[in-house]
Amino acid sequence: MVELAKLFLRRGHAVIIAVVNPPDKDAVSADAVARLAAANPAITFRLLPAPSSCGEEDHFSSPILKTIDVLRRANAELRELLRALPAVDALVVDMFCVDALDVAADLAIPAYFLYASAVGDLAVMFHLPYYYPAAPSSFKDMGTTALHFPGVPPIRALDMSTTMLDRESDIAKERLRQYTRMPEARGFLANSFDWLESRALEALRHGVCTPGRSTPPVYCIGPLVLPAQTSGERHPCLQWLDAQPERSVVFLCFGSLGTFSAAQLGEVARGLEKSGHRFLWVVRNPPEHKDESVLEASLPEGFLEKTADRGFVVKNWAPQAEVLQHGAVGAFVTHCGWNSVLEGIVSGVPMICWPLYAEQRMNKVHVVEEMKVGVAMEGYEKEIVKAEEVEAKVRLVMASEEGNKLRKRLSVAKKMAADALKKGGSSDMAFEEFLRDLEKCSSDYKKTM
Template identity: 55%
Template sequence: MTTASLHGGKWVPRSPTSVDASSMTRRAMKKNVVLYPSLGVGHLTPMVELAKLFLQHGVAVTVAIPEPPVKAPDFSATVARVAASNPSVAFHVLQAPPQRSGPTTSSEDTPKHHVIQIFDHLGAMNAPLRDFLSSHLSAVDAFVVDMFCVDALDVAAKLKLPAYIFYASAAGDLAVFLNIPSVRANMNMSLEEFRGSVLSVPGAPPFKASELPEILKDTDEAAKPVLRTLQRMPESNGILVNTFESLETRAVRALSDGLCVPDRATPPVYCIGPLVSGGGGENEQNECLRWLDAQPDRSVVFLAFGSLGTFPTKQLEEIAIGLEKSGQRFLWVMRSPRSPDQNVDEPLPEPDLDVLIPDGFLERTKGRGLVIKSWAPQVDVLRHRATGAFVTHCGWNSTLEGIMSGLPLLCWPLYAEQRMNKVFIVEEIKVGVEMRGYDEEMVTAEEVESKVRWVMESEGGRALSERALVVKDRAAQALKEGGSSHAAFVEFLKI
């Protein structure tokens, strides 16, 4: 592979000095892999962490990034930032083919569901992906795709390239989702009855079907590509999962024993996590970190809900009232509400705190609370000595970051697989507690107040914190040489 930097989606050689040094390093490496993330930062981030793991084991890495259907400035900026932060990884943007007329409408001339649009776009990206892999085939030993990019397995099959899936969420989710196509196919009840039922599948505790992602509880067209994706996962040569064995013992055992795919063999499953960002760098002078420096150890509740997590104004008011009444120190990352008809890809304006939170809130909580607009260096905040608990949307990246920081989790799932993650965090891993009301109209101020006080002041909260520190130590052990995740990745590299 030619050593290059990214510029406008093309390969551009680095300076002679950089090329010479990097080329020598790459010649010393025995294997080369291409990683293929899905759309969005939430999928690119864990894939970059996987790239770092390959590098640690002497494997050269190229990340082939699919261009989104609508290329916003944020996309180019994100790729450039990630590439600059990881100079040992080669990045290449696969340019999307020209859109055909009417790409967002169905045969009935009604707008396509956004999920269908995503899968249609990923399917169209197979052509530029094939061209890219073909031009580098002699230097590629393996191909690793995101869990939503299973149609790319067809490209790998045509090129006779070993292909693996990187499942960036929980092993428990994987165990459930591999079962779901069979559950849905054999369902002998109405959809309404299904939504109200309790499911029992290998690898998971009994859970309410309402905890499944919304799309898997529907029968419309949008469910079809998702179910097809889940059905195709076993076609891969293996599945890499961003977890570690002792974190999800039940799920890992069920996957290893082949209990989650009723009608065919399960490919090898390798638990290689937790893979999370190390933080640090240019964030050291961030305002919120300086504020945390002045707070007592493990005294601050951190609230953050991911890059897509937003609330209506009324819910923001309830959070504010609950935090104020709790009397606890807090650091809250607030995002502007998203209107119902607003595309999730559209950037949000900075939140207007004067409009979104109660009058006088900032003055009354000054000194013990801080509201940050839109973004904070989450990993650095979580690992700061002053942070004592994490109110989270239960996205798996955030969950692992909280676990690696040894923090108890207050679980407030919002969408996708986050409700399932909540089940595993609370019932299996036992490092979190549920914020009641998340699946109803509102998490009340009273619930926010009581749960924040409970986790910071009660005996139960202290026990949860102690359990979180134990799990943190287990995570660190799994990654060390000889640990379960290190051994699993070494075993994977033998194939």
């Protein structure tokens, strides 16, 4: 959202970012917003008070359901904030804030979604209200059955978003309700670019994802990724990378929530050791050792010593954008969170896809089958990926003809991503088209007090 705000600022628009304070994390959210505000003084941040609890009877079968409920109950505060402003040209909301469409409609403000995942995922979600009720069973019971949606490659049922696997679950029913409402928005601002997902974008623009219903325009304005930090003290892993040959290092990072069991960490360690390649690995404690402060306790005995001449292991966090843009990095083992995928693309680094949760398995399909900028770590859907598979995929990307083809494809994708953001590029023009739409509808929607 901050990177989108910067686009508005560069076009001369004032921006307010409203953040809902979760009821149980007030101090954490306040500190996070304060840090964002300090780093982005041109953007106004408003922390909306945490909605009051409905009482002890509050019980949600999924954390996502709780989040959706909190956001829904925050609509009253959002409405008051918007009413207090002298003029509002548009309301841009997160994908979980579907019920904020009601606030926008009440105040005659055009509402848009910021869609922060793949456009291919959006095509699937638009079509799910038509597809889901007619499916013979829940996706969780359909295994490797190929599902066909407009604009994307076939997706195995087990690779669908984890929230939609059981159609009888509360979270699946709630998400389906949200997907049904999404086309009510004036449009979608997507963190992608035309060249990367042209087929999905074409399906959306031709309305085949929402048969019998109009599809709002989708403006691909990305890639919007956090810029690499160029000032301040450098992380030790970057200094280590400086001493490594070009494209010689495999970077493994699985996001802020990605964790593996101790057994799986052991398999990864053995695979890296047997591969013979240099590596930079961000390791988080396994659930069974979550309070362990010593990194060695999470890894096989002797692993760090055996690989000290070609490996660097970081606990919990590394500056991913800076790492990927370093010339020494030759492959990226990723959980396929969309921001990570985009960072890999803009850095020109081939990906080894190891999806963990949410829509990441769908992103894996887009990366491997549609974009052809990565390969899949086979067995990711099972309890354990074996060391032999880790070794094989590292060798394939780092030292094979297929790996060379991936690098050539990524070189093109990197250039196309940069071109999209240039003046007159597809993403620049899409944002201009969005702004023209705002001007066109201002007479109907613009709010004045």
